Amino acid sequence: MQDIAGKRRKELLSQGFRDGIPIGLGYFAVAFSLGISARNAGLTALQGGIASLLCVASAGEYAGFTLIASSAALTEVALMMLIINLRYMLMSLALAQKTDPKMPFFHRLIFGGAITDELFAINIARPGLLEPFYYYGAMLISVPLWAVGTSIGIAAGDILPARVVSALSVALYGMFIAIIIPKARKSKVIACLIVICFAASWCAEKLAFLQGLSSGTKTIILTVVIAAAAALLFPVDKDAEGKGEGGDA
DSSP, X not given: OHXXXXXXXXXXXXXXXXXXXXXXXXXXXXXXXXXXXXXHTTOOHHHHHHHHHHOOOHHHHHHHHHHHHTTOOHHHHHHHHHHHTTHHHHHHHHHHTTXXXXXXXXXXXXXXXXXXXXXXXXXXXXXXXXXXXXXXXXXXXXXHHHHHHHHHHHHHHHHSOHHHXXXXXXXXXXXXXXXXXXXXXXXXXXXXXXXXXXXXXXXXXXXXXXXXXXXXXXXXXXXXXXXXXXXXXXXXXXXXXXXXXXXXX
């Protein structure tokens, strides 16, 4: 029985590792651009790599590096991380519904520390209960590549000419554009909200009564206010969403 269980674990690790390769390669490319931002914030390659190991989230890390660069208070950084990464709490709840009630707590603790959009997607799509060793296999290739990509990005920023570093910094903005444009094309509401976000961010920098606030505090306020207003004014139609998901499948 132990041999069978051990063989099953190796199979799951192998499957997860295989499915995690394309995810890891994508992470490496994005993390390289994040490394440029981390370098501009004054982080070393080691510090950036550790930061990526502890926070496997592009938007969260970018916000964190931006706040570090602006000398924001630790409370601002912590609050921003909480707000930006709230969606991972929802993903955790969804994954919890697929876990075996008898699963040891340490399994939940380990893969709970590396819930990303992509790792969530490949695990939630698998039929049956969540397989910890499949998750571990995907983590073994994707998370290290994320951290290594950040470290290499920082190291490259220290070696490359300033003009090249400046050009590479634009890549991260291109990543965010690639994320929001497809969503905006599918939904007029999202497109309008993106425009509102840009306009509100610009106004927050220009309005006199907000000049006493740090950029991190302004971002937190705008994130909470705009997200709350969008949720109240444009609630998601669960029936339509369910039909859409069924149609795609």
